[in-house]
Structure formats: structure tokens, C-alpha cells
Amino acid sequence: MTAETTEAAERVPGAADPRRDVFFVSNSVDELGGVTSWSHQMARLFTGRGHRVHVVGITPSEVPQELGEVPYPTTTLYAGQPPRPGRAREASMREEATKLTALFRAARPGAVVIVTQVWAMEWVAQADTYGLTVIGMSHESYAYSKASSRFHRVRRHYRDVDRMLALTREDADLWIGQGMNNASYMPNPLPFMPEVPSARTEKVVVSIGRLHDQKGIDMLLDTWAEVAPRHPDWRLRIYGSGEDEEILKKQCTALGLDACVEWMGRTSDVPGALRGGSVFALSSRGEGFPLALMEAMAMGVPCAAFDCAPGVREIVHDGVDGLLAGLGNTGELARRLDTLMSDQGLRDGMGERARAGIQRYTTTEIVHRWEELFAFLER
Template sequence: MTAVDGLVDGPVTADADPRRDVFLVSNSVDELGGVTSWSHQMARLLTARGHRLHVVGITPSAVPQELGAVPYPMTTLYAGQPPRPGRAREASIREEALKLTALFRAARPGAVVIVTQVWAMEWVARADTRGLTVIGMSHESYAYSRASSRFHRVRRWYRDVDRMLALTREDADLWIGQGLNNASYLPNPLPFMPQVPSARTEKAVVSIGRLHDQKGIDMLLDTWAEVAPRHPDWRLRIHGSGEDEEMLRKRCTALGLDGSVDWMGRTDDVPGALRAGSVFVQSSRGEGFPLALMEAMATGLPCAAFDCAPGVREIVRDGEDGLLAAVGNTGELARRLDTLMSDKGLRDVMGERARVNVQRYAPAEIVRRWEGLFGFLER
């Protein structure tokens, strides 16, 4: 069995009133990371379509991100962290799940609950969801999930939801192979499409992401150590913050790269950060359907990236609008960067192709597919 396109891609059936109450339930409503960005982008897109959104988090985030004003309510169940595993934790989960039940019971017929992270599903599973459509999502590749404790939780908690959604057909098929016959897929929407792309004249390579092991900034520094001597007039600009920053800065110094690496910190102006570069690099050990790659391509940057997930090789068409390297092969990634940095004509051609090709993930199309899924699952 394979993931079925028609369940998501098919024509949308007209309802008497297609507007729905939609609950987006995540670990936190404002934690750093792509899931939060995706949740609030989808909440805004669906709100603009007339749906009534409510974004729910289980716990407060340790390092919240600034969201600004949002046109929908947000709820966080806990004031702190839940108890450690044991009887007290189970009792606590059931007690907090009653708050979810109260929210769900107040919803109009046809309501949908989208659980964006499997940890949050433990609370949704204890709530009363009768009469509601429940969708469970995995925002990482099957392979990356398989290497973590989330793998067994996905198999346990998502087995009986109305639809388990991966981000690519390849990942959905792998979940079906694990017995989740309810699996299908839907890609992320393009976060933005700037009117003004990068001129690709700055001699700068840009990286954007958390300073965390998953993002592989340590491997990026190893890669840059091979590239920098060939291009002494180029800079590597690393945008992001995180728990690994001190360790990474020390590694940068040890590699003798302080003269060519700029630590930019977190940015609230992603389009501006991307326009200030000519090439984008992503060195992640694992991803789902990375928003940063899409943002860079929308800004007209050719990308060099580790082929760490089906979502990466679906977004980047290797040799056409970017260049891919085997995961962890810093020498190969260095050669890909060197190719792009050495040839402005190639950068321009690939950058323009990237800007055109990434528009297949236009938000209007992705929202149409979500609404089609809502209608399909309600029948």
C-alpha cells in the first residue's frame, strides 16, 4: 500500500458551509522552531479563509519567540511543566485533558483537531474528541523519527487518528510500512515570496537555523574550513541562536575561521538576511520539509544542502536549482559550495530557477489541499 494522492490532492467538494472550527495543538504555542512557524502560518491562512482557529500548547516554552498580535485565541494548558512519568503524571494529563474537552465540546459540527507534534497527542488522546476529525502530524522525516523516541510514540498515538500526515509521499509510504495505514502526506506552504529577490552580488554564504545538533552547524564549520581558503574574500553568515552556541564558537576559533565567519544571532528579518547573501547552505543532520530552504529559494538564492530527508530532495532539484551532498560528507558539501561561489552565472541561473520552482508550494494551493482533506475525512 502507498500513500494516496487523491486523499489530499483531489478536487474539493463544496459544502453548505465549508468554514470550520480548527484546533492546532502543539507542545507549546511559541517555542522556537519550524513547527511553531508552520502552526501560526497555517492559522493565519485558515483564518483568512473564514475558519475559526484556536492554537493550543501543552506547556509554556522555555525560550519563547515573539509572535506579535495574532487574529485567533491561544491557550496553554500548564503554567509550568507536567510531573515526571508515574501516577501523578497520568492523573495530571487526564486533568489537563479536561480543558481540551471543554474547548472541543464548544466547537461547531465539522470541527478538526490538528496535532502537530506527537508529544501533544498524549493529551489529545485523553480528551473527548467524539464527532471531531483528528489529524496527527510528523514534521520530521521518517528516518530522523526512527532514530528517536518519537518513532514508537508515533506508532502508538497516531495509529487510530483519522489521518496521520507526513510531509512527503516517501515518508508516508514508510509509515504505512509500519502499519499506519491511515498515513498520507501534505507539504509545508511557502512561508513568503519577497517582491525583491537577492541580487546575488554580496560575497556571502548564509545559514539560518537554531544552533542545535540537528542543524549540523559543527559540520558546516568543518565544511567552511575547506572552502574559505579558496575564497578569502567571502563570508559565512550564521543566523540563529541556541544551546550549542558557545561550543560552536570555540570550534570556529579552533579551526581558524574567526576572520571569515560572522555570528549574526537570531533575526526577525529573514528576507533581509537572505537578500544580503548570494548562496544559502543547509547542513542539517535531519529535517522534515525545511522552511529555511523554501525561504532561501523564494529569495532567489541557490542552495547547497545535505540530502538528509525526502523533503530536502523534493524542494531542491539537484543540479537545476541547487546542489545536494550526502549527509555528513563535508568534503562533498564544500565542493558544492565552491561550485556556486566560483561561478556567478551559475548562481544567477540556479537562483532564478529556484525562485520559480518553489512557487509550486504557494500557500493558496496548500490551503486548498488542506480544505480538501477536511471535506474528505468528514464524509
């Protein structure tokens, strides 16, 4: 069995599409990061389709993001952090799991629990989910998961759920190879499709992401140190905040880049940030199905990216609508950026193809696939 055969079985033409109770259970309801953004995007989409949605977090986040008003309830189980591992932790988990059970028992028949992060699954596993469909998700590549403690937790806690979802067919097949025969895949939906794309006239390379080791901004600065001398009239504009901000700014200064790197902080206007750029750079060490990359392509901004995950290869067609470099090869990434920065015609052509091609991940298509999966798993 492969993810492709699983997907074919799940696509049931004319399947019933009842409105359901859908629970999203994550580590936190408002922590910074792509999983939270994805959860609330899907919650809004499902709510708009008539589903009754509830977003649940295990703990409050230490650095919350502003959610604004949301058209569905949210619940956080703990008021603070849970006890350290041990008997007190186990007792608290059982107690908090009863809150999940109460929420689940109040659901209508056909309800679905979508666990977006495997740590949260430890609480869901202790709740009563009888009669509910439980879907566990991994929002990172198989390779990035395997290099972390999450790999064994996915195998342990997701092995008996109704479906374990990776973000790409390639990753799903790798999980199946690990004995996860319930594995399939579901790509992320396009976060937005703006009417007005970037004009690609500003001499600006844009990066958007947390200032965290995973996002590889240190490698992007090393890359920029190679590119900047050849393009003294260009700027690297970095959007994001995080725990590595101070050390990254020190690296920037040490590389002599302060005059051509702009630290923009967090932004709530991603389209506006991208509209001000002509090239997008993704320097991550690991990704799942990166939303920032999709957002850039929707804005018609061609990308130069590290080939750090199957999701990147699925989104970007190398040489057609963007350019890829080997993971961690800053010299190669510098050459890819140089190619795009040096050729306005190439930027325009790749940007237009990126904007057209990324529409294969429209919200309509992805929500339809989710609803087909719900119907299939209920049978």
C-alpha cells in the same frame, strides 16, 4: 496502498468547503523552531479563509519566541512543566485533558484537531474528541523519527487518528510500510514570496537555523574550513541562537575561522538576511520539509545542502536549482559550495530557477489541499 493512491482519493473535485473550527495542538504555542512557525503561519492562513482557529500548547516554552499580535486565541494548559512520569503525571494529564475537552465540545460540527507534535497527542488522546476529525502530524523525516523515541510514539498514538500526515510521499509510504495505513502527506507552504529577490552580488554564504545538533552547524564549520582558503573574500554568515552557541564559537576559533564567520544571532527579518547573501547552506543532520530552504529559494538564493531527508530532495532538484551533497560528507558539501561561489552565472541561473520552481508550494495551493482533506475526512 501507497501515499499516492491515498492522495488521489482525497482530491475530490468540487468538494464542499465549509468554514470550520480548527484547533492546532502543539507542545508549546511559542517555542523556537519550525513547527511553531508553521503552526502560526497555517493558523493565519486558515483565519484569513474564514475558519475559526484556536492554537493550543501543552506547556509554556522555556525560551519563547515573540509572536506579536495574532488574530486567534491561544491557550497553554500548564502554568509550568507537568509532573515527572508516574501517578502524579497521569492524574495531571487527565485533569488538563478536561480543558481540551471543554474547548472541543464548544466547537461547531465539522471541527478539526491538528496535532502537530506526537508528545502533544498524549493529552489529546485523553480528551473527548468524539465527532471531531483528528489529524496527527510528523514534521520530520521517517528516518530521523526512527532514530528517536518519537518513532514508537507515532506508531502508538497516531495509529487510530483519522489521518497521519508526513511531509512527503516517500515518508508517508515508509509509515504505511510500518502498518500506518492512515498515513498520507502534506508539504509545507511557502512562507513568503518576496517581490524583490537577492541580487546575489554579496560574497556571503548564509545559514539560518537553531544552534542545535540537528542543524549541523558544527559540520558547516568543518565544511567552511575547507572552502574559506579558496575564497578569502567571502564570509559565512550564521543566523540563529541556541544551546550549542558557546561550543560552536569555540570550534570556529579553533579552526581559525573567526575572521570569515559572522555570528548574527536570531533574526526576525529572514528576507533581509537572505537578500544579503548569494548562496544558502543547509547542513542539517535531519529535516522534514525545511522552511529555511524554501525561503532561500523564494529569495532566488541557490542552495548547497546535505541530502538529509526526502523533503530536501523534493524541494531542491540537484543540479537544476541547487546542489546536494551526501549527508555528513563535509568534503562534498565544500565542493558544492565552491562550485556556486566560483561561478556567478551558475549562481544566477540556479537562483532564478529556484525562485520560479518553489512557487509550486504557494499558500493558495497548500491551503486548498488542506480544505480538500477536511472535506474528504468528514464524509
